[in-house]
Amino acid sequence: MDLSNITINSHSSIKLAGSTVVYCDPFQITDASRDADLVLITHDHYDHFDPESLDKVCKDDTAFVAPATCIDEVQAYAGDRQAIGLAPGQQVLIDGVRIQAVPAYNAAKSFHPKDNAWLGYVLDLDSMTIYIAGDTDGLRENTAITADVALVPIGGTYTMDAKEAADFVNALKPKVAIPTHYGAIVGNPTDADLFEDQVNKPISVVHKLFV
Structure with a gap:
């Protein structure tokens, strides 16, 4: 899968249009594509x-993955469709996509408590490893993740801000970093430029969210 198949609809609403079509946290969707093979919910x-x-x-056979702490709510929406709850450190294989759950929380804020066991995800899809951080601070435990592409929040308030996200990405060392979670609710378009300015080469910053 190439980067052109990664899109951000709004905020942290991500679509990976690979051999399996994956959405993460779909939000403010306007087009009724009904093409999701798999939906990931971070919290x-x-x-x-x-x-x-x-x-x-x-669609009728879309599968869902969500934090185990939220799975009852997600299963209630999914109905008879498959819904799998994961805790940080667990993984599952669905439609040829390996999905690893990783921690996503605020270390010093109350918005996303560690005890809620909410998630980011690392996906192996079409020979590419993609890390979707979710709503999180730049956690040292997550810098051990190996990823070709990292989608990280930069808007501040509820997550890392642009500088914190750049520091995290510099420690993570993906090939490509894509900023998310700014412009719709928190953060502003200039955050993306500030983030890019502080990310070390040879990491490439690719903008997918235009606000």
């Missing part, structure tokens, strides 16, 4: 678990 805040947007991307 149950309204801007990450949005049933109205899910209605527009999901």
Whole structure:
């Protein structure tokens, strides 16, 4: 899968259009594509678990992965469709996509407590390893992740800000970093430029969210 198949609809609403079509936290979706083979939910805040947007991307056999702490809510939406709850450190294989759950939390804020066991995800899809950080601070434990592409929040307030995200990416060392989670609710377009300016080469910063 190449980078052209990675899109951000809004905020942290991510689509990976590979041999398996994966959405993560679909939000503010306008087109009813109903093409999702797999939907990942990082946590149950309204801007990450949005049933109205899910209605527009999901089909009859869409599978769902979510934190085990949120799985009852997700299963209630999914109905008879497959919904799997994971804890940090667990993994699952669905439709040829290996999905590893990793921690996503705030170390010193109350918005995303560690005890909630909310998630980021590392996916192996079409010979590419993609890390979707979720709503998180730049956790030292996650710098051991190996990824070709890292999608990281930069908007501050609820997550890392641009400088913190750049420091995290510089420690993570992916080939490509894509900034998320700015412009719609928190953060502003200039955060993306600030982030790019502070990311070390040869890491490439690719902009996918245009606000």
